[in-house]
Amino acid sequence: MRRVPVLSTLVVLAAVALMVSLGVWQLHRLQWKEALLADYAAAQHSGAEIAWPSKGVDEALFYHRAYLTCAGVTNHSSMAGRNTAGESGMAQTAQCVLPGGGTALVVLGWSQQPNDALEWQGGEVHGTIAPGPRLVADPPLAGLQANARPDPSEIPNNHFAYAIQWFFFAATALAVYAIALWKRLRAG
Template identity: 40%
Template structure:
């Protein structure tokens, strides 16, 4: 019987160990995500609070109030009204009296040519993240900026319909699937290598 090659075996063992570790890490992330979603659901019924200077994920889906001293810009993207109708939502880039920057979703229009009329003022709504965000490369390289906070306003701008309130059910919770994938990769790698060793021994 031929001797088991040391270096290839060591490489396969390390690779399998790494994949198993990633699988358990995804299971841990699943537990953390479940706690985050439960907290977000509880936030839906909390009393409104002023928008804090430092936005953390545990505040997502909470009701907040803020003051938009001026609107710097508008962006438009796909959105849904509170009744579920698709349309074009309009997001204002706001600056507070203290200089804090945040976005405000001021509602959805059926006509993409419609331009909202709103110059700022008091805002009340549900805290979320503005659409878009860092790319995968930014996350890998550690240059990802924190997502911009956005308030989905209860009161739409003139001519717009209220946007659909953010729902914690929209938070991705696919860590179990990722964990099973990593465990599957580890098992497949081990089986393939054992079959290769068996073939080699013949």
């Protein structure tokens, strides 16, 4: 009779333990992400407007209403974006210098063409802090159309699916190894 291969069994069990731990980690990430998204949703519906911090924005401020004064523009650019009607086009941006030091990326508004807001050189901006971080102007500036409002519901939360995937991988590894072991012992 053939013996159970010790090294192979240990390797498979270690791999299964790793996959199960990754599944459990994804479940913890799920709880963290749900809390984060709830905080973002609360920020989005808060009526309070905050000042853009000159030392930079951390993710705890995402989706809050904010304002800043753009003392000068160092760069204009554009990136893919959507307007409030859901049409694809270009979000026009400006890299602003803040009066107290620091910089901020401001999404001025939306247009069909890139670089439609080159004449905008600064001023008061009100809007929503979006990941990036960037301030999405609301109302739009420089004669542009309004961008789609940043929405935390667009952030993917697929940690539960990832957890199920890791648990499935672990179960598959165990099943394949059990079949291979059964064939080996039966042949012996």
